Amino acid sequence: MERTTRYSKKREAILTALRQTDAHPSAEWLYQTLKVTHPDLSLGTVYRNLLFFQQQGTVQSVGVVNGQERFDADTTPHSHFVCTCCGAVIDLPKIPMDANLNQAVQSQYGFQVERHELTFYGKCKTCMQSKHFEEDVLS
Template sequence: MEKKQNFSRKREAILNAVKNTSIHPTAEWVYQTLKPVYPDLSLGTVYRNLAQFKNDGVIVSVGTVNGQERFDGNTQPHTHFICSSCGAVIDIPGEPVSLKSTDEIVRKYHIVVDSIDVQLHGLCEECLQRQTPLK
C-alpha cells in the first residue's frame, strides 16, 4: 500500500513541478528539481509521467528546443516565443489566431481544427541586449 501512495505523491509532484513554473521545463529539469525530495525517483518515471500527462491533456508539449522536449502546465490557448539563441520559452497570452481566420480555413480546406499551435522564433530581450554594442 505504501508503494502506491508514494507513487501517487511522486506523480503529483511531477505534475506540480510543471504547473508551478513558467520556464517550460524539460524532463531533466523536473528530475533534478524533485530528486532531493524523492531520492528513489528515476528519470524514466519522470518521462513516463510527463508522457501520460501530455496524453491526458493536463500539460502540453512546446516541442523540442535545443534538443530537449519542453513542457507547459498552462493548457489555455496562447502563443510561445522561443529564443533562437538561448532557448528561452516565453508565454505570449491570448488567442493565437482569430476565430474568424480559423473559420475561414475550416471552410476553405474542409477540415476540423482540434487545436492551434503558433510559435514565434527570434531573439529574446536579454540576447538582444547582449548583441547591442555599448555606446
C-alpha cells in the same frame, strides 16, 4: 476494462513542479529539480508521467527546443515565443488566438480543425542585450 490510476507522490511532485514554473521545462529539468527531494525518482518515471499528463489534458507539449521537448501546465489556448539563442520559452497571453483562422483553414483545405498553436521564434530581450548578440549582428 478501464484501468484505475493510483495516487503517486512522485506524480504529484512532477505536476506541482511543472505548475510552479513558467520556464516550460524539459523532462530532464524536472528530473534534476526533483531528484533532490525524491532520490529514487528516475528520468523514465518523469517521461511516463508527462505522457500521462498529456493524455489527460493536464499538460501540453510546447515542442522541441534545443533537442529537448518542453512542457507547459497552462493548457488554455495561448501563444509562445521561443528564443533561438538561449532556448527560453515565454508565454504570450496577450496575443489573441484567432478563431477565424480555424474556419479559414477548414474552408480552404477541407480539413476538420480542432485547434491551432502559434509560436514565434527569434531573440529574447536578454539575448538581444548581451554582448554575444551584438557580435553576431556586427559580423
